[in-house]
Amino acid sequence: MTTNSPVVDRPRPQAKPLLSHQAGRVELITIRAFLIIPFLALVAVVPAAWGWGIGWAEIGVGAAFYVVSGLGVTIGYHRYFTHGAFKANRALRIALAVAGGLAAQGSVITWVADHRRHHAFSDREGDPHSPWLFGTSAAALAKGFWHAHMGWLFGSDRTNVARFAPDLADDPDIRAVDRMFPLLVTLSVGLPAVLVGLITWSWWGLLTGFLWSGLARVAFLHHVTWSVNSVCHMVGDRPFTSRDRSANFWPLAILSFGESWHNLHHADPTSARHGVKRGQIDISARVIWAFEKLGWARDARWSSPERLERLAAKA
Template identity: 45%
Template structure:
C-alpha cells in the first residue's frame, strides 16, 4: 500500500507537472490555468494545515461537524494520505521528533555534508517509499471513534480523484474546449498537488535544519518566516513545536499565518471555538532569542 501510494501520489504529480509544461505547446498558460492552480492549492492547502494538522492532529480548536467534514475532504484531496493515518504519523513525529522513531527527521543520517544531504533527501521525499506504519488505535483513538471521519478516510482515493476531476471539469466548462479540460487537470490537479506536497515536505526537511529558533523545544525545529504565506503559516515551525496546542503558528499578529486567519474567521461566525492560544507569559518563559524570524539562517 505504501509503494502504491508513493507511486500514485508522490511520483505521478512529478510526471503530471512535466506533462503540464509539455502541454504548453498546445495551450499556453493563462488566467484559467493560474486561477485553477491557485484556487485548488489554497483549498487543499488549508485542508491540510487547518484540518489535518491544527484541528485533527493537535486539537487546537473545536469546530462544527460540517466544518470538520469539509476540512477532512479538502485535506484528503491534497493526496497526502487519509486523515486518520496522516494524524497518526504526525503525532508519532511529535513524540519522537529528531530522535530514533521519527519517520522523517533529516538529522539522523550521519555527520558532515554527506549525512546532511542524505538526511534532507530522506526527510523530504524518500521516507515515504517505506516507513513504519504507526498503530492508529494508539496514536489516533479519538479519530477512529468519529464515524464521519472514518467514512471520509475510507473514501480517500475518491476524494483524491475528485481533486483531479474538479479542475478538469471547470477548465473544460469555462473554456468550452477539450484543451481547457486537460489543462485544468494538469495545472489545477497534478501541478497543484506537486507544489503543495513540496511545500509541506520542506517543513519536515529544511526547517528541521535551517532557520531561526526563538523558542525552546526539544527537537531541531526552526522558523522560516519568508515562506509564511506560501506555506499558509506552516513555516513558523519552531513556534509550532514549542506550542503544539496553539491554533496560531505565527503567535503574533504581525507574523503572517493564513491558516489561523481562517480559524479566526470560523470563530467569528460561531463555527470554531475553544482556541488554545498561549499566553504572553508562557511565550516569554520559553523565549530564547530575540532574533527576527523573517530571514532564515543556517542552524
C-alpha cells in the first residue's frame, strides 16, 4: 500500500539582484579621471599635431598598443570571456585578460558582468547602456546617445558579479589579472612613452609617446568601443532578427576589429564571427581562426549557413 505525501509548496529561490553596491566617492573619482584625462589629452594633442609632436615612432608604437589592447577587448573580454565563442588554453586565456586590461576600459570581471547584463536586458529596463531608455523624442535620443556612449560610466551603480560573472570570480587566474587592472592601465600609458623615448633617444620623445601613443590612443579606443554601445544601437542596417535595436555600422568595422557588425552578434551572441556576409571584414574572427590553427584555441562557434538563414530578418 502506498501513501501520498503532502505536497509542500516550497518558495522558489529568488534571483540574485542586478546590482551589488553603489560605488564610493574615491572609486568614482578614479573612474572619472580614467575617462576624462585621456580624452583631454586627445583634444589637446590633435591641434598640436599640425606643427609638431607626432612622428613615425609615436604612430608605430601607438598602433601596436591599439591593436593589442583592442583585440584584448574584442576577442578576450567580449567574444571569449563574455560569450564563450571559443575555448582557449590557459596561456592564451591569461594573455587575453591582460591584453584587455591594457585598453583601460575596466577590469575583466567587471567588464564581463556589465556586458552580460547588457545582453540579458538589451534595450530594455536593466540594460546598463541602452540609448532607448528615455524615449524617442529628439531630446530623449540625445540624452540616450550620451548615456549609451559614456554617460553610464559616470554612474555609481555596480553590476552584481555573483549573478552575471560567477565563473570568472571563481577562477584564480582571472581574479589575479582582475586585481592587476590599475597596474595594467599604468603600463598601457607608461610603456609607450618609454619605448618612444628610447626610439628617439630623447626626453621629448618620452613626452610625445606618453601623450600620443599612451593617452590619446587610449581615448581613441575608448570612443570606438563606446560607439558600438551607442551608434550601433541607433543607426545602421539590420539583416538579422534580434530582440533589440542592434545594427551594423560599416564605417567602424576596421577600427573596432569587426565589433560594429553588431546586428548578427545580438542575433547569435556566441558566434565567433560577427561579420558573416560577403565584404564584412572581421579582424577579430580571423585572429580567432589563427589561434585555432596554432593550437591555442579550439571549438570556435562559427555560424553555419543554415543558422544564418534561420536568423535572417523577414522582409
